[in-house]
Amino acid sequence: MRSHWFVTGALALIIPFAAMAQEDPVQPAxxxxxxxxxxxxxxxxxxxxFGQVAAKQTVDLAFQVGGQLLELSAEEGTTMPKGALIAQLDLAGYERAVAQAQxxxxxxxxxxxxxxxxxGQAVSAVQVRDAETQLRLAAIALENAQDDxxxxxxxxxxxxxxxxxxxxxxxTVTAGTPVVRLHDISELRVDIEVPEVLFRQAGAGDRVAFTAVFPGDPRRFALSMREFETETSSIGQSYTITLAFAENPGAFVFPGASATVYASAEGKAPDGIVLPETALVYGPDGAAFVMVFEGDTVRQTPVEIEMREDGQIYLVDGPSDGTQIVMTGASQLRDGQQARPFTRIGE
Structure with a gap:
């Protein structure tokens, strides 16, 4: 009797495991x-x-004469019209010098x-010429005093x-001492460092479009070329290109501000469709295939390829324009395998 119950219990344990073994296996992701x-x-x-906003020109104003600074009416961050008073030295000494020269x-x-x-009477011609010379020297001294x-x-x-x-x-300042720094913001610009090889495939530079974006502002501002340095930097073989904003980017955009500059250009049309070597799969007979992505699966599709003088592989016959194929790792896939587009690492 005890043996009968042992066999019955063993069967009760084995049957669930057998049922589990008969279930469909878990489908791979x-x-x-x-x-x-x-x-x-x-x-x-x-x-x-990476770009940096720059003014049309930036100058450090300095007096051409020395003296004590008595008026400095330049408030940082404010704008002043052309001809407005920026600074003035003590004029008393220079006014006296003008009066003396006069x-x-x-x-x-x-x-x-x-x-x-x-x-011709009591005065010779030499004395007259000397007097005229003294007059001219006095006129020059007066002009110098007025200039000062x-x-x-x-x-x-x-x-x-x-x-x-x-x-x-x-x-008290001496001649040539910078007093105030001014920005000419009648046109804001942005400087970028561009590698030498940039847009070489795009051809002429007038086909390149530039736009700028500021941190925290989704708007894009159009830029146009103004000038560029014709010498590369000693490090990185890059050129400095200066671009100008087509419209004022708004308040609180000052020289020195950072901006992201996007440059885009339409490249030359290729002579055909170029296939990367990693997109090709070869059969036992040497026939070439690509993995076409359809919905959520990949399909092995035959192609005819050609190796040209430039060393690249061109598609001669196969899927039409607009077809999506696996770019890398095609040889690791099988026909009909489920797949999804790769978006980012870790996903």
Missing amino acids: PKPVKLMELSSQSRVLQRQF LNYDKAQRDAQRLESLR LGHATLRAPFDALIARRLIANYQ
Whole structure:
């Protein structure tokens, strides 16, 4: 009796396991594959660069004469129209110098007129010429004194944004000492470093379109070419290209701000559809195939290929333009296998 119950219990344990073994196996997850679209049309090439906003020109204003700074009316971050007063030295000494030069000129003029009236009597021609020379020297001294007086005042050379005050008010400065830095923002620009080989396949540079995007702002601003350096940098073989905004990007976009610049160009149309070697699968007889992605599976499709002088493999006969095929790892797939497009690592 005990043996009968043992056999019955063993059968009760074995039957569930047998039933589980007869169930369908778990289907494997679709394999992620990297795809490419067959196309014989011209492609749009796009690159992304770090850019920095720049003014049309930036200058450090400095006095051409020395003295004590008595007025500095440049507030950082404000704009001033062309001709507005920026800074001024103590003018007293320069005004006295002008007055003295004027007196010397007046005296030289009287002496020259008096000697000219006495020419041929008690005054020789040499004395007259000497008096005329003194008059001209006095005129030059007067002009120099007036220039010095004018140079003691700084005015905005253009509609300017005050970037920075470089000295404090009431400070004594020498000639050539920078006083204030100004930006000409009548046209904002952006500088980028471009590799030498950029858009070589795109042909002429006028087919390249540039746009800029600022952090936190989804809008794209059109850019146009202004100038470029004709010498590459010592490191990286890159050129500095200066682009200008077609429209004002708005308030609080100042020189020095960062921007992402996108450059796009339509490349030349290829001579045919180029297939990467990793997209090809070969049968036992040497026939070539590609894995065409259809819905959620891949289908092995025969193709006719040709190796040309440029070393690339061209599609002669096979799927039409717009067909998606597996770009890499095609040899690791089987006909009819489930797959899904690869989007990112870890997915």
